[in-house]
Amino acid sequence: MAKLETSALTVALKQTNAKWIARDTPQSQFSDEDKSALLGVIFTPSDIALRESGIKHDFSAPLPAGVATELDWRNNNGNHVTAVTDQKYCGSCVSFGCTAVVESMASIELGQLLDLSEADSHFNSSHGPSCAGWDTDSCMAQLQARGEVSEGALGYMSAFDNPPVIDPATSLWKAYVRPTPNRASTQVSITSHGLITDLAARKQYLNDHGPMAACFDVYDDFYHYSSGVYTYQSGTLRGGHCVEVIGYSDSEQCWIAKNSWGTGWGMAGFFKIGYGQCNFDTYAWATAQGIIVPAAPSWHGWEGLGGTITSKPSAVSWGANRIDVVARGTDSAMWHRWWDGSAWNGWESLGGSCQSGPAICSWGSGRLDTFVVGTDHQLYHKWFNGTWSGWEALGGMLSSDPAAVSWGPNRIDVFARGMDSAMWHLWWDGTHWGGWESLGGVLDSAPAAASWSANRLDTFVKGTDSQLYHQWWAGAGWSGWENLGGYVGGDPAAVSWGPNRIDIFYPGSTFAMMHKWWDNAWSGEENLGGTLSSGVGVSSWASGRLDCFVEGTDSSMYHKWWA
Known part of the structure; x- marks a missing residue:
């Protein structure tokens, strides 16, 4: 399959008056197989039904009373969004997206800045030691049932060989369950989680509570994203991806999100995506509330x-x-x-x-x-x-x-x-x-x-x-x-x-x-x-x-x- 070239994409974006800029990113240089390795959403039957229903949201409908038209949790009574991370050659995006939500909610609810272990969420949970995909509802259920330890207790790269090796079962990095002694000292969990599909309810939740985890369809041109409001232009569908939604802009008609491909992609790891694009607002969004942190040492x-x-x-x-x-x-x-x-x-x-x-x-x-x-x-x-x-x-x-x-x-x-x-x-x-x-x-x-x-x-x-x-x-x-x-x-x-x-x-x-x-x-x-x-x-x-x-x-x- 012909590789999508940034130069050709840039011409097409100008011709269609698109509101985003393409560039060569580390991910756009990947092979087709490596691009797919970054995606790790297994869509549930409910999400598939939502996609097949052809649901159309009315983005022009007035917002509920008291809901802002512009919101970004990086600047909403402080910055409640943690640093951009990198999932590497592993389909662990669901754990990265859900973990980012828990970290943001800890900042919003408790004023605590946490760095939690995506490795513990993805490999040590019921998901098991594999870089294969997952779904957000199951991930959040595990975060409620067993929590996750700090990144310091179980660093993401410690779950792999050094250097990492390819697992023949998945063609992705081979991951392992690593022990996390004294879990109680750093384990963070959630009291409740849920799914939201209604457009107004999503914006209401973002205003009243905080970020959510969202899944969407990724095409070739998304790997070339540099800045602006992304809308699909061209390229093959690669699979499903999970990110943290941290806000929206009605003036730009877009959602604002944090990715997990490192800071070399997008706007230092963040991006905007237009309303109605790539089923971003079709699939259910996952919520997490009631953050429970370890008791202070005594x-x-x-x-x-x-x-x-x-x-x-x-x-x-x-x-x-x-x-x-x-x-x-x-x-x-x-x-x-x-x-x-x-x-x-x-x-x-x-x-x-x-x-x-x-x-x-x-x-x-x-x-x-x-x-x-x-x-x-x-x-x-x-x-x-x-x-x-x-x-x-x-x-x-x-x-x-x-x-x-x-x-x-x-x-x-x-x-x-x-x-x-x-x-x-x-x-x-x-x-x-x-x-x-x-x-x-x-x-x-x-x-x-x-x-x-x-x-x-x-x-x-x-x-x-x-x-x-x-x-x-x-x-x-x-x-x-x-x-x-x-x-x-x-x-x-x-x-x-x-x-x-x-x-x-x-x-x-x-x-x-x-x-x-x-x-x-x-x-x-x-x-x-x-x-x-x-x-x-x-x-x-x-x-x-x-x-x-x-x-x-x-x-x-x-x-x-x-x-």
């Missing part, structure tokens, strides 16, 4: 986890929704309890004769490394890599619980107070143990350690003045000790949930749990309550997630979490 607990422990607990996560906690029992053995995503398991005895409370860290999924000070004041190491090892002696002469952290695969750093009250450091670099290295200071507690990137370590201790002190490694050498103030009544704990973020916990002057954090500046102290009989253990399995563990006055373990 502290939960205290939750009793039982046991009879005689030390500060230590906690780590090796992956999403996984926590492992160890503590010393009344028999001086190390005991283990773990959360597997649905329930707490254990207690499990891991043996040993512990002078100190244990430390635990992880450098990979399914990997745990634990450390204790034995009755001879040396450091001992026991690890899990499918099964538990025996105890390995690592030397040293230590006078506190150890602290352990990993900054990357096969890397471990261990810290403890020595007999001279200084902080001592031992490390595993993947092939051998290095150290012991004295880092100085005069400690009145066991140290805490965290890492927020490769080759970064942050350590914290209680000084002899009961204030919190900080020393860090940033790849070139150890800093001096930084005084962070406060009143520290016991061993601190530290963790990082992401780059440039550190959270520190410790017993305060009244033995409540205190919280201090770094987020490009130090904040706190925050009193989180409780009555602690030990220092604090803490882990994080996702950005914005914290799990704290302490020994209570009844020697049981208690859990408080931020989510």
Whole structure:
């Protein structure tokens, strides 16, 4: 089939006094097969019946009272239209159009600017992992039933191989279901959805509520659209497409819409289409209302986890929704309890004769490394890599619980107070143990350690003045000790949930749990309550997630979490 040339189209548009301009766009250069790949509407029997009925709207009829003759939700008490996106080589336009509507409604109803995951809507829902098409009513039903997570939780391109490969079943990109741990933290859903076919009702809804998702027929010349009010000029019918309708103009006799072909097409991704064109106002438009966003993060607990422990607990996560906690029992053995995503398991005895409370860290999924000070004041190491090892002696002469952290695969750093009250450091670099290295200071507690990137370590201790002190490694050498103030009544704990973020916990002057954090500046102290009989253990399995563990006055373990 002969390719539609922009030059010939431009001549035809001038001859017919059309009100739009054509140009070469990225999409107009596509092959016929690639052009069709951008379209992904499966018209329902109801839509087919509407098309075959030959319905004609009276665009000259007066509007209902109070309905504006011009409307654009990019400038209607603010901009409520999110950025133009790109569906790539995939027929996911229905999820892009419906997601855009939900994002706009969140801005209108709640004043929140969201960036939601079209991948979660299209591939992780009942639609399934395919770039094949869909219909707006089914898509909106899924957004009501299961919602969709944020783009940050599941990026669109993460649903494909890198680089993407073609699925022989569809001749489009092959998509996959990708896990979205901790869905509740970013999941957005809708309370209701519907379909509107009446012309006056559409304009009334646009005025009173907000944008809608619309489907229409796409011809070859649409791929060449640059600006103005599009009307069909020439070219082959390629299929059905879905977009977000964000307004209309009675003076220009057109609808205003946001496309999902990137900003290189049209008017930076937006377009106008004439009333009555390409069945744009024939097929039903989909609505979404009652946006439900996740509750603001808050502290939960205290939750009793039982046991009879005689030390500060230590906690780590090796992956999403996984926590492992160890503590010393009344028999001086190390005991283990773990959360597997649905329930707490254990207690499990891991043996040993512990002078100190244990430390635990992880450098990979399914990997745990634990450390204790034995009755001879040396450091001992026991690890899990499918099964538990025996105890390995690592030397040293230590006078506190150890602290352990990993900054990357096969890397471990261990810290403890020595007999001279200084902080001592031992490390595993993947092939051998290095150290012991004295880092100085005069400690009145066991140290805490965290890492927020490769080759970064942050350590914290209680000084002899009961204030919190900080020393860090940033790849070139150890800093001096930084005084962070406060009143520290016991061993601190530290963790990082992401780059440039550190959270520190410790017993305060009244033995409540205190919280201090770094987020490009130090904040706190925050009193989180409780009555602690030990220092604090803490882990994080996702950005914005914290799990704290302490020994209570009844020697049981208690859990408080931020989510």
